Amino acid sequence: MTAATIVHIPSNILDAVYAGAKELYPRESFLLLRGKKSRGVIRITDLILAPFAVHREGEVHFNPYMFSGDYSLVGTVHSHPSGNISPSHVDLNYFFGRILMIVGYPYEGKECVAVYDSIGDRVSVEITAPVECKDEDFY
Numbered sequence: 428m429t430a431a432t433i434v435h436i437p438s439n440i441l442d443a444v445y446a447g448a449k450e451l452y453p454r455e456s457f458l459l460l461r462g463k464k465s466r467g468v469i470r471i472t473d474l475i476l477a478p479f480a481v482h483r484e485g486e487v488h489f490n491p492y493m494f495s496g497d498y499s500l501v502g503t504v505h506s507h508p509s510g511n512i513s514p515s516h517v518d519l520n521y522f523f524g525r526i527l528m529i530v531g532y533p534y535e536g537k538e539c540v541a542v543y544d545s546i547g548d549r550v551s552v553e554i555t556a557p558v559e560c561k562d563e564d565f566y
């Protein structure tokens with residue numbers, strides 16, 4: 428599996444991630460990312476609530492077999508209420524899909540989001556024009 432070179436996230440999808448993170452603060456939020464990959468660009472297209480997510484001692488786990496059935500799932504996003512957007516060891520051990528996105532408190536602007544590949548290297552993020560999405564995919 429090769430790492431993405433850049434991730435494009437529409438501004439309204441990032442806003443929805445931030446809104447969910449704020450709603451759950453000081454707990455962590457956790458969502459699955461659906462997207463499309465072409466020529467080194469992963470474009471996030473949707474957010475999906477993870478029905479098997481369990482909040483346990485500040486970290487989040489879910490059933491990895493969810494990824495076996497839906498190839499449009501490109502990764503996960505969760506919040507760090509501490510504001511530190513570096514991945515923890517647990518985050519990297521529970522890496523699923525191609526990318527790990529972390530959003531940090533206070534969940535505003537482009538400084539509060541970071542994306543990592545499966546070995547923990549940072550991937551560039553570009554916030555792009557908003558897209559129309561189905562409401563039920565969002566908080």
Ligand SMILES: [Zn+2]
Pocket residue numbers: 505506507514515518
């Ligand atoms: Zn984490």
